[in-house]
Amino acid sequence: MVLLAGLLSACQQEPPPPPPVPNGYGATERAFVELAIATDEQALKLVELGGDPALIENRRTELTELRKLLDAPYVNHHAGHDMPGMPTDAEIALASTSPDALKQFVHAHLTESLEVLRSAGAAITHPPTADVVELMERHRTTELGAG
Amino acid sequence: MRKPVLHFSAIIGLIAAALSIPVAAQGEPVRVAEFLAECPISHRLPDDPIVLPNLAGASHSHDFFGNHSTNARSTTPQSLEGQTGNCNPVADISSYWVPTLYRNNTAIAPTGVTFYYLGEGVNNPAAIQPTPYGLKIVAGNAKATGDHDSIARWSCLHAGHVNPSKNFVVCPAGTMLETYLDFPQCWDGRNLDSADHRSHMSYPVAGGCPSSHPVSVPKLRMVLRYPVNGSTAGLRLSSGTGQTMHGDFFNVWPRAEMERRVRNCINVVMKCDHAGNHG
Numbered sequence: 001m002v003l004l005a006g007l008l009s010a011c012q013q014e015p016p017p018p019p020p021v022p023n024g025y026g027a028t029e030r031a032f033v034e035l036a037i038a039t040d041e042q043a044l045k046l047v048e049l050g051g052d053p054a055l056i057e058n059r060r061t062e063l064t065e066l067r068k069l070l071d072a073p074y075v076n077h078h079a080g081h082d083m084p085g086m087p088t089d090a091e092i093a094l095a096s097t098s099p100d101a102l103k104q105f106v107h108a109h110l111t112e113s114l115e116v117l118r119s120a121g122a123a124i125t126h127p128p129t130a131d132v133v134e135l136m137e138r139h140r141t142t143e144l145g146a147g
Numbered sequence: 148m149r150k151p152v153l154h155f156s157a158i159i160g161l162i163a164a165a166l167s168i169p170v171a172a173q174g175e176p177v178r179v180a181e182f183l184a185e186c187p188i189s190h191r192l193p194d195d196p197i198v199l200p201n202l203a204g205a206s207h208s209h210d211f212f213g214n215h216s217t218n219a220r221s222t223t224p225q226s227l228e229g230q231t232g233n234c235n236p237v238a239d240i241s242s243y244w245v246p247t248l249y250r251n252n253t254a255i256a257p258t259g260v261t262f263y264y265l266g267e268g269v270n271n272p273a274a275i276q277p278t279p280y281g282l283k284i285v286a287g288n289a290k291a292t293g294d295h296d297s298i299a300r301w302s303c304l305h306a307g308h309v310n311p312s313k314n315f316v317v318c319p320a321g322t323m324l325e326t327y328l329d330f331p332q333c334w335d336g337r338n339l340d341s342a343d344h345r346s347h348m349s350y351p352v353a354g355g356c357p358s359s360h361p362v363s364v365p366k367l368r369m370v371l372r373y374p375v376n377g378s379t380a381g382l383r384l385s386s387g388t389g390q391t392m393h394g395d396f397f398n399v400w401p402r403a404e405m406e407r408r409v410r411n412c413i414n415v416v417m418k419c420d421h422a423g424n425h426g
Binding site: 027028030031032035072076077078079080081082083084085086087088091105108109112115116119120123 | 148193198199200201202203204205206207208219222289290292342383385386387391
């Protein structure tokens with residue numbers, strides 16, 4: 001066992017990195033898609049409180065497009081976390097009783113998630129994922145202009 | 148969503164306390180396989196280079212320790228090489244990070260941050276190998292929903308009578324809230340990371356590493372002390388309750404420094420100082 005561990009360690013301390021797949025669906029794309037689904041699912045609960053049909057429709061469309069990109073069963077890694085652009089359950093509960101809070105949280109969702117999307121746009125090279133990033137950016141830019 | 152963030156100078160201003168280190172009973176020889184690095188908070192960012200690689204600003208807030216340069220793009224050891232950190236010893240330019248602790252919307256930086264590398268948990272410390280260069284390890288469960296799926300441990304420094312808990316505990320005046328987190332110490336021998344960031348590592352079973360993860364590496368134990376006591380009202384992590392405490396480690400110890408410490412401290416079961424020496 002000692003010998004085995006020693007050999008493994010000696011031989012494999014520097015395993016070659018996996019061959020990069022140019023413009024493939026890689027770790028950054030996977031992380032983005034899972035994050036964006038978690039964010040949009042929470043955001044949908046928030047915007048449904050306000051009843052703006054465009055906001056609701058845009059989040060639903062995004063969720064459909066994001067789920068098409070998944071290459072494995074979806075796991076929500078961010079539930080309950082305080083993520084940029086992702087309304088928390090407490091914020092959604094507060095928004096359900098206060099129109100002012102709702103307006104503020106919808107605005108925060110849009111501006112913060114737009115920042116995340118701009119960051120993702122600079123990092124993502126997989127064309128189908130980049131297309132969804134672009135769609136989401138376009139949605140938020142329009143929504144902020146309308147609000 | 149976004150909460151107010153402490154200015155960096157305020158964070159530095161909070162860094163003060165020295166750490167106490169477990170001391171053996173008087174007269175007994177210290178036979179603990181251990182070396183350590185103390186690394187105060189370096190910076191705070193909404194980044195996570197392991198879970199959200201290259202996605203700057205996309206994470207919940209993290210407190211980063213050690214390497215000063217760590218950000219969302221720190222995905223390879225080469226990205227951290229040649230940079231400086233704030234660990235004692237300075238040789239350790241690894242990066243470590245945890246979710247930010249808040250009281251209501253005020254961030255609270257830990258004032259004591261120690262990373263112990265230990266030979267415990269396996270029956271044969273002589274077989275422990277140096278932690279592979281570039282290895283990424285995640286410990287704790289950021290998605291914990293209660294005690295049942297959490298390995299967090301919260302207690303009070305200088306108040307041993309307060310029972311540890313998986314969630315925040317009320318620490319008496321004059322004491323500090325502290326948290327311990329043990330990282331998995333059995334490596335699969337092949338992968339420096341995995342898709343779920345966990346599968347390449349495992350905890351030992353019955354004093355040994357399982358055949359799926361046969362390579363035993365030093366057990367990393369993170370100990371954080373926060374300048375917090377009294378009521379737990381308003382306390383939260385950026386990942387949720389105290390039960391969601393988690394830690395990330397990206398090993399960039401220079402190989403020779405790591406190897407020397409494993410040989411001098413871990414394999415021979417000796418308690419070493421910051422320089423990796425023992426008396």
